[in-house]
Amino acid sequence: MNNVRYVYGLTSALLVGGAAVSLMTGQPAGAQVAQNETEAMQRIVPRAGAPASFADLTEQLQPAVVNIATRQRIEVSRNPFAGTPFEGLFNRRRGGGSRPQTREAQSLGSGFIISADGFIVTNNHVVTPNNRATLEEITVTMPDGTEYEAELVGADAASDLAVLKIQSDKVFPFVKFGDSSKARPGDWVVAIGNPFGLKGTVTSGIISAVYRNTGQGGAYDRFIQTDASINRGNSGGPLFDMRGNVIGINNAIFSPSGGSVGIGFAIPAEIAAPIVAQLKSGEEIERGFLGVSLGPVTDDMADSLGLPANRGEIVQSVEPDSAADAAGLEAGDIITAINGEDVTSEQTVIFLIANLQPGETVPVEVLRNGETVTVNATLGKRPTEAELRERAQTFDPDSEEPMDPDQVDDVVAEKLGLQAIPLTPSLAERMRMERDTKGLIIAVVDPNSDAGRKGLRRGDIILSANYKQVPTVEALRAQIEAAEAEGREALFLRVKRRGTPARFIAIRLRSE
Numbered sequence: 022m023n024n025v026r027y028v029y030g031l032t033s034a035l036l037v038g039g040a041a042v043s044l045m046t047g048q049p050a051g052a053q054v055a056q057n058e059t060e061a062m063q064r065i066v067p068r069a070g071a072p073a074s075f076a077d078l079t080e081q082l083q084p085a086v087v088n089i090a091t092r093q094r095i096e097v098s099r100n101p102f103a104g105t106p107f108e109g110l111f112n113r114r115r116g117g118g119s120r121p122q123t124r125e126a127q128s129l130g131s132g133f134i135i136s137a138d139g140f141i142v143t144n145n146h147v148v149t150p151n152n153r154a155t156l157e158e159i160t161v162t163m164p165d166g167t168e169y170e171a172e173l174v175g176a177d178a179a180s181d182l183a184v185l186k187i188q189s190d191k192v193f194p195f196v197k198f199g200d201s202s203k204a205r206p207g208d209w210v211v212a213i214g215n216p217f218g219l220k221g222t223v224t225s226g227i228i229s230a231v232y233r234n235t236g237q238g239g240a241y242d243r244f245i246q247t248d249a250s251i252n253r254g255n256s257g258g259p260l261f262d263m264r265g266n267v268i269g270i271n272n273a274i275f276s277p278s279g280g281s282v283g284i285g286f287a288i289p290a291e292i293a294a295p296i297v298a299q300l301k302s303g304e305e306i307e308r309g310f311l312g313v314s315l316g317p318v319t320d321d322m323a324d325s326l327g328l329p330a331n332r333g334e335i336v337q338s339v340e341p342d343s344a345a346d347a348a349g350l351e352a353g354d355i356i357t358a359i360n361g362e363d364v365t366s367e368q369t370v371i372f373l374i375a376n377l378q379p380g381e382t383v384p385v386e387v388l389r390n391g392e393t394v395t396v397n398a399t400l401g402k403r404p405t406e407a408e409l410r411e412r413a414q415t416f417d418p419d420s421e422e423p424m425d426p427d428q429v430d431d432v433v434a435e436k437l438g439l440q441a442i443p444l445t446p447s448l449a450e451r452m453r454m455e456r457d458t459k460g461l462i463i464a465v466v467d468p469n470s471d472a473g474r475k476g477l478r479r480g481d482i483i484l485s486a487n488y489k490q491v492p493t494v495e496a497l498r499a500q501i502e503a504a505e506a507e508g509r510e511a512l513f514l515r516v517k518r519r520g521t522p523a524r525f526i527a528i529r530l531r532s533e
Contacts (some may be wrong), residue, residue: 072225072263075211079223082265084194085134086213086258088162088220089143089171089185093150131214131258132161132185133267134195135297139169139187142297143257144272145176148183161187164221175300178406179308179375180241181272182293183257184300196259198297199266201245201289204231212249212271212285214258224250226283232367235275235286240308240375240403243367244286245269251285260287269293309377309400311350311385312343315370318355326355326388333357333388334370341456348385348398357393358386375403432498436505436530437512438470439463443493444482452482452519459492460484460517471529477516484523485515504530 130147134140141161150156159171169187176183187193204210208228216222226249233246247260251274260269269287299306314337323330336354339345350356356364359373360383377383379402386395403409434440441461449458461483466473483491486500504512510530517523 072209075223075225078211078261078263078265079213082196082211082259082261083164083213083221083223085196086164086221087132087134087141088215089130089132089141089147089257090160090162091148091150091156092158092160094155094157129215129254130256131254131271133257133259134187134193135197136195137192139171139189139191139193140174140301141171141185141187142259142270142293143183143185144270145178145181145183147257148173148185149176149178159185161185162220175303177296177300177306179239179306179403180288180292180296182270182288182296182300184297196261196265196267198290198294199262199264199268201231201268201291204228204245204262204268206230209263210245210247210249210268211261212247212251212255212258213261214251214255214271216250216252216254219254222255226250229284231289233286234366234369235273238371240371241288241292242369243289243292243372244272245289247285247287248283249285250283266290307379308375308403309379309381309383310344310403311370311374311398312340312345312401313350313356313370314338314340315356317366322355326391328355328357328388331365333364336387344398344401348396350385350387350396350398351389354387354389354394356385356387359383374400379403430494430498432501433494436501437528438467438472438531439477440465441483441494441497452480454482454517458482458484459490461491461494461497470531475526475528477526477528480519482517483514484517487513488515501530 130143132141132143132147135142148156148159156173159173161169161171163169169189171185171187174184174186206228209225210228211223211225213221213223226247229246229248231245233244234242235244236242245260245268247269249260251271255271256273258271259267260271262268268290270290270293271285271287273286275282275284275286296306315334316337318326318328318333318335320330322328322335323332333355336345336350336352336356338352339350356370358364359370360377362368362373364370364373377400379400382397382399384395385398386393388394429440441463444452444454444458444460444462446456448462449456452462463477463479463481463483466477466479468474483497485491486497487504489496489500491497491500501512510532511527512530513525513527515523515525
């Protein structure tokens with residue numbers, strides 16, 4: 022299990038040599054108000070060496086750092102087998118309910134105000150509920166304890182950023198983004214946030230790396246690494262430089278224990294600021310997409326191919342009808358540059374492509390059979406993170422892996438005695454079927470159900486129900502409900518098993 026874990030809020034504020042940043046009007050420089058923007062600022066040059074105190078800078082910045090709490094309505098299972106492969110299937114005789122209950126849930130994190138009218142930046146995971154939850158309320162608490170309601174203006178799962186707006190006409194203190202590209206390893210930084218629900222916690226440290234790839238993948242696996250303590254509740258808080266500018270948004274930690282061990286990660290301001298601007302204005306965020314599965318070039322690969330160390334990524338597979346497919350990229354190609362930018366561990370293919378626009382044609386330099394080849398790829402539009410997870414989904418029909426709780430459907434479980442997941446194009450290929458095949462893969466079967474007695478098993482594919490295609494679990498549930506509404510006691514399924522022709526079979530519906 023990977024040890025990089027999301028945390029809920031991190032902030033930092035920093036002052037070199039005890040120097041303060043102040044406005045000529047006496048207002049805080051870090052947490053400004055609207056009328057300050059046109060006024061001259063006087064900055065005191067700090068002494069060399071470590072700061073004597075962070076108190077002055079903290080005092081100026083802290084008013085713009087807020088606590089963010091959400092209230093969510095979440096579905097919970099009353100099933101005693103929750104979390105097992107048989108969740109939602111076999112518990113009726115033991116008192117399990119057939120319909121989910123709901124309960125109230127909360128999340129806690131940090132954020133910072135970026136404008137006098139109350140726009141706030143935080144992490145997407147602080148304010149976005151999971152698939153079974155509905156976001157009902159966001160409360161922003163100021164350092165002085167004043168609470169405001171806020172609305173979610175925009176969120177972006179790929180970058181894990183979100184923008185909120187305080188519902189008030191008040192003029193708020195705010196901070197600004199700085200230039201994270203000018204940060205260097207060894208620079209002092211400060212974090213201010215709400216770890217473990219403690220208000221106004223301040224930690225300091227130095228930068229370990231400006232562009233750290235954690236190995237988690239994704240379009241924005243590129244972080245500022247710091248040893249400033251980041252703990253649960255810090256997510257979404259700012260990482261400040263010595264001039265009071267936000268150079269990072271605290272996001273994750275590496276920890277074998279769940280607590281800070283001095284390895285924290287913040288989203289660089291140079292990545293965050295343009296995305297925040299788009300979210301704030303309500304623009305749709307579109308990113309380029311190549312359509313390849315990639316792997317790292319190991320040292321042995323580099324030696325065997327004559328490549329310099331830390332250069333390139335190998336194409337494992339190419340998605341049919343993708344930008345890569347149209348450009349002629351092949352499995353085994355090693356992508357060494359995109360649009361003139363070298364591919365390295367700090368600057369991955371997915372990062373370079375995601376920062377280009379769909380429809381843009383870019384040169385892709387690859388090493389193929391020992392020769393350098395350049396192809397031109399017209400980029401597609403990057404799918405959502407949920408769609409990408411679905412594409413990457415694997416399924417082993419011979420394993421006993423449990424169902425994802427978010428994919429359990431109680432109606433299908435109770436009436437048919439089975440559970441299934443959608444057949445994606447990638448799964449269809451693995452099951453040796455055409456990519457455009459529509460249906461559901463059976464993941465769990467109750468051996469005591471009619472489906473179990475008639476031989477259905479994990480890995481079988483349901484193609485239709487009552488002659489209607491069932492590409493989703495919702496479609497299968499709809500056919501069950503339609504059959505019951507018409508007084509029928511069985512469902513007519515068309516099922517295919519690997520290596521055998523499809524067949525029709527009627528499965529009796531369980532009665533209440």
